[in-house]
Amino acid sequence: MVETVTLARSGSLAGRRMASVTELAPVARFSFRGSEATAIKLGEAFGARPAVEPCRSSVAGARSALWLGPDEWLLIATDQDAGTLFAALETALAAEPHSLVDVSHRNTGFDIVGAGGAGLLSEGCPLDFDLAAFPVGMCTQTVLGKAEIVLWRFAPLSFRLECWRSFAPYVADFLAQAADNQD
Amino acid sequence: MLLIPCPYCGPRSELEFKHAGEAHITREPQVADDQAWGEFLYTRTNPKGIIAERWRHTSGCGRFFNCLRDTVSDNILATYKSGEPRPSLETSGEPSR
Amino acid sequence: MSGALRLPRGGRIDRNQPVRFTFDGRGYDGFVGDTLASALLSHGVHLLGRSFKYHRPRGILAAGAEEPNALVTVDRGGGRWTPNLRATQVELYEGLVAKSQNRWPSLAFDVGAVNSLVSPMLGAGFYYKTFMGPRFVKGAKLWADLFEPAIRRAAGLGEASRDPDPDHYATRFAHCEVLVVGSGPAGLAAATSAAQSGARVILCDENPVFGGSLADDNHAVIDGMAADAWAAATIEALAARPNVTLLPRTQAFGYYNHNLIGLNQRLTDHLAQPDHRAPRERLWQVRAKHVVLATGAIERPLVFPDNDRPGIMLASAGRTFLNRFGVKPGTRVVVATAHDSAYRAALDLAAAGVQIVRIVDLRESSEGALSVAAERAGLPIMRGATIVGTSGTTRVRGVRIGRVSGRHVTDLESLACDLVLMCGGWTPSVHLFSQSRGKLAYDEGSNSFLPGTPAQDQVSIGACAGTFGLAQILRDGHRAGHAVIKMAVEDRDFAVVGDDESTGAGFIGATPHDRDPTQVKAFVDFQNDVTAKDIALATREGFRSIEHIKRYTTTGMATDQGKTSNMNALGIASAELGRSVPSIGLTTFRQPYTPVTFGSFAGLSRDALFDPVRETAIHGWAAAHGARFEDVGLWKRAWFFSRAGEDMHAAVNRECQITRERAGLFDASTLGKIEVVGPDAAEFLNRLYTNSWTKLGVGKCRYGLMLNEAGFIMDDGVVGRIATDRFHVTTTTGGAPRVMAHMEDYLQTEFPDLKVWLTSTTEQWAVIAVQGPRAREMLAPLVDGLDISAETMPHMSLQVGTFQGVPMRLFRVSFTGELGFEVNVPADYGRAAWEALWAEGRKFDAVAYGTEAMHVMRAEKGYIIVGQDTDGTVTPDDAGMAWAVGKTKPDFVGKRSLGRPDLVAPNRKQIVGLMTDDPRTVLEEGAQIVGDPTPARGTHALGHVTSSYFSAVLGRSIAMAVVEGGRGRMGETLYIPMPSGSISAKIVKPVFYDLEGVRLNG
């Protein structure tokens, strides 16, 4: 009797952990500071309601709010929104002590996507990227080599990295070198 | 390299922090005595043993917080938010490593 | 053609893959799987190096990381040159080029060996006694000029490469529940049981092949499998688990705080044709929840006279070369031992056809199974005996042995041999445990220090914990793997047959001999050439603690950190002082366990990635227009713009002159910027700056002075009020992070009640300074109709508007003393805005100027630069800026300190201007200032020069300085002594240009 076996199929890159790093197109970014209560008010106007839990993000459509500190959130929206959104949020929060500052041009964003992304970051970042330790939705400020960065995992194999614009070439070169260093 | 439990973010590598000197040094600018003010500025306890010190989670949530650390073993016994009283060690539970 | 001493079969080498290599230019062959040491031994080559101090011929002592003697340099060409590698760890590959070290002109004939003849002068404390002491006594010059350089040249290890390292190095931060260090039986059992829980396990081993001692074991049977087959099966099972990371060739070199372990992984050094794009090594920083140390034990040498000749090695090393590499390390062997385990080596060598000339056992009796087996096999054993000397120069040729009788040795006899194996017992490898700050406990029964209570979440198992029976080691390993991850412990018994079970105390110290103790050299520390005599001398000279003895004799201070010598040194000190070993103490083990390359530590932080290089949005334009850049912190700032043929001096003169005549553009983007927002913003600034902010109107700017709590100037900058609750604060370029941290500190911890928040906007805005009498005309067409007339927009005001359609914050400020604006646009528009202004500027023949011209122009106006004209001891009054201090404010940071006696004392140093009598002389910044044109040595300096330039506009030099009581010395002439003579200069007010300040308000 002839036994049939199912052969496992494996692609030409089987075993390699690939990742792509791309620079993000311009977006609107605001640094929002205030109490948790004010953050809830802001959420109503912004759409994405800022998370109160440390190091967590919330997303509504193209808008995201990233917890960076107990009174600090990074708001991200589309570039077209920048001017009108800033004014709208200020109007909504007029009665609340708070600070809203446009930092759209301060940061450069990168998307790091693929199974090898965590390996690239582990070359210079001391955080544990196991999904249990750094789950989807987690965001935090941290370091990559000698640069300070904001890191946000928005999907199991996808990270957003933000740094100040003058550190972006360093971060890009660091990630390129890190890619060469992978097995 | 220490693993420091930020009271907000949880345990993080020392790489994300900056040390900020001894904690619970009270600033009283109205004090008249020059000697007392000079000590506020320049005199610290530097103990061998447990010290209450300040750290800032600079490359993290940005918060200053306080920490009880054993300067002999470098074990961190407790961390707590700025403004909170120094915890008594009997109730602070198992030392974190 | 394989080496003559290679056995026809056996070993873990790949006999199908012969490789050729050279050592000191001579060709040899070996196999893949060999180390340089095993391959050389297969050819009978024992002489591998010269010793550090006496240049004595040295061979191979050990078979692993603990090797102190056989250090070689491997040269791969093109700067790939690595000195001080242990030949016992260098893996063989086709074309390997290795060289011996510390010899001249050749290994066999070495000029430095003359040190051996002057050795009575090179004893313990030699360096301290000669290099420091004699300077103060007669003859010191002779030492300093003649002996010291000669000896320093002759003593040493391999040379570092003079070329840059062309390789690159990887780093990795890793996290796991369990890190197991060492892949011998204990480590394999622990990793296996820990991995069963699904926990993340990392297992590392310094060797290329896992298995540890099992690789040398051809007797034991575990669970029905030969030991090495069991090891192979266990490793295969581990490798198949996704939660297990196996790291061969990986040295756990450092145990740091909070369970951070440094691992150095060698990735390409063993490859004949490494891909040079691949990293050479990887530095792992592993943060482990739990650590299992299974680091084994290291055999101790016996300290007998002339125990360092090539061909004298550790018994276990002899066995490793035989069993792991299939190499006979000699043909006629004398075994000297104080421990049963050497009998196993003798039995294995005898079985391979090596003649056992004699086994000399220091102990009167031994009833261990192995010695019984040796006796039964007919090996010639002499008990209660020792070696008292050896012969041979580049290879041992014979030994003298005798019977120990108290401190004497009798019945002397000479034996010919070409190999001596020695065994003083085993020293548990507690290095990592000790680095983790665990306390060691001395165990009299085994003459060893064992791990006591761990200081971190960690457990030691197997030989490093003093456990030697294989069955017990496996059982302990299995149990530890479960226990560390807090699993229910299920004990497992391993069926072990044929284990040697050799335990025993062994011996520490120097063995007795019949020779003049002042003449013999019985080596304790082979790498640093420290003898038993040196340690005895140290104790006679009064040293009692091993920490002092170590530093005086240098024992244990070589690159091997005394792996084979520490216990013997202690044993000698203990015997000399008549005190117990624990009372003398054990030296602290320090990271790294074995040397780690600088490349590995540097990792990615080299070349372009050494530091981030911060460039402004306008950098590209400046680079394309002849800018030379200077480093300011991490920033590259345009320093000056050189036109064809211009040197710096000419360029700066032109930039200053044209800016003052017409207009200049300056990239000020690097200035720190902080947005201070919230209902309490003004009150917060009141408390952080000396100035008063409450009454500053919206649309107005003010110069702000920031003090530290001690009352000294720490930063300054212009602050603009954008709205009632919103300020745009600027800081110095270098001070930006410091100022932000300072503000956050006070806000969070002293004034948490204030409703105000700080956001760094340094990089949000590109800033272009437009300065000079034509600045307004240049700017006007670009600001979309904004009224920037002097009436609407006077000096120190601001407007929010648009610049060619993009958002703009426009400040009317000046750091040149001219009519000036600073245009802030979002950074992505910085380059375009600059180019638009440049195009306008062309109509006026404006210049772009750099930081040097900026410095000159601000000095012409006497504007200070914090950190250049101030140094952390300057108060506002010292700087002549008492006007900036809000006297009526109840508190601001630094206010209380300004009243301290020292800060109001007379004769403090004050900032003044200096004009040299010769207008062409430009003073040197930092030069000291005195009142006497020909000051005697030790003359009190009144102050120093802080800023000094040639002012093209004034046609003369200008300077700023801090001088004691300076403002009371106007018109006084002081002197700046220089090597070429004193320079005289007059004290003046620190304003040199446009004294009335009319240009500013143009």
Ligand SMILES: [Zn+2]
């Ligand atoms: Zn934090």
